[in-house]
Amino acid sequence: MNxxxxxxxxxAERPRTPRVAPHATHKLxxxxxxxxxxxxxxxxxxxxxxxxxxxxxxxxxxxxxxxxARRALASGKMQVDGQxxxxxxxxxxxxxxxxxxDMRRLAGGIDLSMLTSSMWPMIVLGFxxxxxxxxxxxxxxxxxxxxxxxxxxxxxRDTVLSKVASAVLVAxxxxxxxxxxTMFAFLVLVSGFVLAHxxxxxxxxxxxxxxxxxxxxxxxxxxxxxVWALPTVGWLMLCSSWARSKPxxxxxxxxxxxxxxxxxxxxxxxVDLDSGWFWRNVVARALGGVFPGTWIDVANTDVLxxxxxxxxxxxxxxxxxxxxxxxxxxxxxxxxxxxxxxxxSIRMRRWRDEG
Amino acid sequence: MxxxxxxxxxVVVARGLRKAYKNKLALDDTRFEVPLGRIVGLIGPNxxxxxxxxxxxxxxxxxxxxxxxxxxxxxxQRDELMNDICFIADVAVLPRWMKVKExxxxxxxxxxxFDEAKCRRFLEGTQLKPDLRVREMSKxxxxxxxxxxVMAIDARLLVLDEPTLGLDILYRKQFYQxxxxxxxxxxxxxxxxxxQVEEIEHILTDVMFIRDGKIMLDAPMDTxxxxxxxxLVNADxxxxxxxxxxxxxxxxxxxxxxxxxxxxxAARLGELGETRTPGLADLFVATMKGTYA
Numbered sequence: 001m002n003x004x005x006x007x008x009x010x011x012a013e014r015p016r017t018p019r020v021a022p023h024a025t026h027k028l029x030x031x032x033x034x035x036x037x038x039x040x041x042x043x044x045x046x047x048x049x050x051x052x053x054x055x056x057x058x059x060x061x062x063x064x065x066x067x068x069a070r071r072a073l074a075s076g077k078m079q080v081d082g083q084x085x086x087x088x089x090x091x092x093x094x095x096x097x098x099x100x101x102d103m104r105r106l107a108g109g110i111d112l113s114m115l116t117s118s119m120w121p122m123i124v125l126g127f128x129x130x131x132x133x134x135x136x137x138x139x140x141x142x143x144x145x146x147x148x149x150x151x152x153x154x155x156x157r158d159t160v161l162s163k164v165a166s167a168v169l170v171a172x173x174x175x176x177x178x179x180x181x182t183m184f185a186f187l188v189l190v191s192g193f194v195l196a197h198x199x200x201x202x203x204x205x206x207x208x209x210x211x212x213x214x215x216x217x218x219x220x221x222x223x224x225x226x227v228w229a230l231p232t233v234g235w236l237m238l239c240s241s242w243a244r245s246k247p248x249x250x251x252x253x254x255x256x257x258x259x260x261x262x263x264x265x266x267x268x269x270x271v272d273l274d275s276g277w278f279w280r281n282v283v284a285r286a287l288g289g290v291f292p293g294t295w296i297d298v299a300n301t302d303v304l305x306x307x308x309x310x311x312x313x314x315x316x317x318x319x320x321x322x323x324x325x326x327x328x329x330x331x332x333x334x335x336x337x338x339x340x341x342x343x344x345s346i347r348m349r350r351w352r353d354e355g
Numbered sequence: 356m357x358x359x360x361x362x363x364x365x366v367v368v369a370r371g372l373r374k375a376y377k378n379k380l381a382l383d384d385t386r387f388e389v390p391l392g393r394i395v396g397l398i399g400p401n402x403x404x405x406x407x408x409x410x411x412x413x414x415x416x417x418x419x420x421x422x423x424x425x426x427x428x429x430x431x432q433r434d435e436l437m438n439d440i441c442f443i444a445d446v447a448v449l450p451r452w453m454k455v456k457e458x459x460x461x462x463x464x465x466x467x468x469f470d471e472a473k474c475r476r477f478l479e480g481t482q483l484k485p486d487l488r489v490r491e492m493s494k495x496x497x498x499x500x501x502x503x504x505v506m507a508i509d510a511r512l513l514v515l516d517e518p519t520l521g522l523d524i525l526y527r528k529q530f531y532q533x534x535x536x537x538x539x540x541x542x543x544x545x546x547x548x549x550x551q552v553e554e555i556e557h558i559l560t561d562v563m564f565i566r567d568g569k570i571m572l573d574a575p576m577d578t579x580x581x582x583x584x585x586x587l588v589n590a591d592x593x594x595x596x597x598x599x600x601x602x603x604x605x606x607x608x609x610x611x612x613x614x615x616x617x618x619x620x621a622a623r624l625g626e627l628g629e630t631r632t633p634g635l636a637d638l639f640v641a642t643m644k645g646t647y648a
Contacts, residue, residue: 030465147442147448150443
């Protein structure tokens, strides 16, 4: 109280720059923007490139398929329903002959190929976040720019939390956006192909498929990702804040060595667990959590009902499976460990003396 | 608290600071004060504890002892303190990926006392264009940008640790010139360390010598002339002069000797030979004799 009164008296007396402190959310916004400026290549361009390359591969596959099919037709080796097709493949005929069950399978197949063929940005996301966290508190010490950041009125807590938010929210959101964009581009690409073969893309693709529901599933995966990635993010950032050099080696070696040690001496038997438990729940969670989908191990996949090979995936079931992860103790114990390690990183950044 | 400061009470008060690294004491019962509205030079040989003292003031390292900066403890109140303190700790620490416009936008966004227009004015006429990245700049340009950012912040204490190391003489001169002309006023305090003693001598108002973590000398610049005298003594007067206990002497060619006296009677010194006020560098060398022995 004393300080604020004095500060006001002070400001009244001399014309200092107005002391309207930037609002906390404004600071956070700038901290996030700062991370984006620095890591635009990984956060923004990498998923786009990944999506672009996967589209290119799809296009190449279509062209190769087309060429092969035409060659087969030309030599009369390929027949469709006992009738040799002229003028290429007639896809219009395929839909006209399908019954309801076929349509359902087609829909599921289209949705699945939409989800998978465009998920490259998400694989790239895993690598981007992994190396981002590993460098997040190390690089600034290495190039000494931490001295600049620390000369500004931004607390270590806010700085570290902005980096966590970049890793578990900003980067995944951008990757999901790239995923969705790739999915639609994929549909357009395949539509062109279908059109070229006399099929109607609306009845064959856009009708039975459900791109919007797919997009919903993708967006809904972000919170699950955030919770599931926390232990890995925490561990990598802790190594990043602590290692004097080679944070990558430390981050990998410590859990892996611990795992080897435990497997070797069967330490886990003492508490009635096998060493596989340690690898699954400690090593994998400390290193692999930033890769989307690694939660499938604990997810409840029963709702998917993939009992027969022909069974298809539905968005609702997919969503249920994904969110069943948030009902497991593994997710929350891991998240708590992650939060503890992030707190340790904040402390480390506050007091670390580079000499 | 601020009332006291306005009345000339110190911006920094340090009592019994202690900081030990593995094999040596960087701060050893260090005590000093930095008054308001002064430009204080903290000068010492390598490894004397200069940087550690500054890092303690900035709350960057843990230490023992009693330290108040603007009435706050930098260990526990660092986050509030940084609204009023600014520092350039080492040259060229701006992140290499950053663009000029990003640096300005960021500081403007997080610092309540940053004046963006002022910063742009400082950058006018320089080669620092908004889209230039730090990695594309020369060392001198990086310091130019850093100084422009810092000078646009209306801080009460500015700490500079070797701010011009490795810069050429043009940039060094320009650096201190700008600081004096466009930044410093009686409400601000600057604490600076450097090895280039001669270059900052004329801008300092106070000087502190530090050696092995202890303050050896702490005096306003204008009292140095009253206290210290340098005498050019002829060979035949050397014994008489030595009787007055010079703190330092060094021989010149042709039999003359330069002696440095601390607090000796001016009239008697005048009889011994030609007298003058010693430069800061000479004083420093005399005080630090035997440091690296």
